[in-house]
Amino acid sequence: MNINHHLDDATLMSYSAGSLSQGMALVVASHLAFCSACRERAEMNDAVGGVLLESLDAETIEDDMLAAILAQIDEPETSIIEPQQQTPRACDPEIPMPLNEYVSGPLDELQWKRIVPGVAYYDMPWQGRGVSRLLRIAPGKSMLTHTHNGNELTLVLRGSFSDEVGRFCRGDIADLDDQIEHQPLVDSDEDCICLIATDAPLRFTTLFGKLVQPMTGF
Amino acid sequence: MNKRPPGDDVDNIIQLKQAEMASADWSNLLGHLAVKPDKRLYARLFSHFAPKVKAYIVRLGVALATAEELTQEVMLSVWRKAHMYHPEKAAASTWIFTLARNQSIDWMRKQKYPQYSLDEWSETASEPGQGEQKVLSDRIAAAIKLLPEKQAQVIYMSYFEGRSHGDIAGRLDIPLGSVKSRIRLASEKLKQIWGGDQYEH
């Protein structure tokens, strides 16, 4: 896949550190499923975690823990279910593997909720800080991105949009913070479907209507 | 299980004094465990890593009793998933860190931390040759020690306290952009070491 827009170093490091919100981590993992360049950087950041783990002073472990584990190990091998066998991978190729855990079935068959004509969303099944959802925007629509005081990730799954930074196609990620104001316009013939997440504080989620405010169409 | 094929150097590894073992040796040891289950080797890994895994989990803010339980789960999964470990892909400490991180987050959030698949992991385009990952880890360790305090601080807060950029900004009373630029600067330095090594080969 030809990917032109990648993850910010700061976002990738926080992903490996385990400090991204659930929604942000999902967008990052989904981009990593597409992008070997970012995967390589993620491996470095995982290695930083390994180094930091190694640097920690030992905490006391209870004497019987090893014995308890060795006893569990002796349970028959058949009790171990391989993760590959648990989830049959008959997934839609349009859906990146990490997202596949939360979105069942093809994108067109999801229960999209319309915000305004030409704009619909599908929320990820968890509560938490910030927003985590799929957005579906019709050709020619423009999203007015709000000012906010957090990070925002947008991964294109279908179609494309353009803004001041450039053109974003399938696999591309827009990794923005409050330093950037932009106004993406869907420029594909088909709907543009993106996986988005913000890590903004709570007040952001209450400004629901502000998240996507089409400039045109109403 | 006690009979080893001739030429197997597992016994040599066991001879090594634990205190003398560098990260490369732990990776070799886990690499042996990956191809052949061996409780003696596992016990050695356990005694080195379990106390560190627990220290990591405690730092994340998990209560001691729970941290003990979680450590046991993580160390059990080290045994059960050992066959998925590739020494040429990651140092043992890296691999165990990712297990500890994922399982801690899963427990704390009651949600699975989204991961890119291990299958994809093995398809990474630029693959360092065998042995280099372990050396790289040692060099990354040296580089982290040399980071300016402000950069090291945001990295510790990210990895050890699980704080988001916004949390860190609030804690340190600095703008979000400053947190990100500190992390970027640190990342840039570490990347030079990481990438530079690969270009030499």
Ligand SMILES: [Zn+2]
């Ligand atoms: Zn990328």
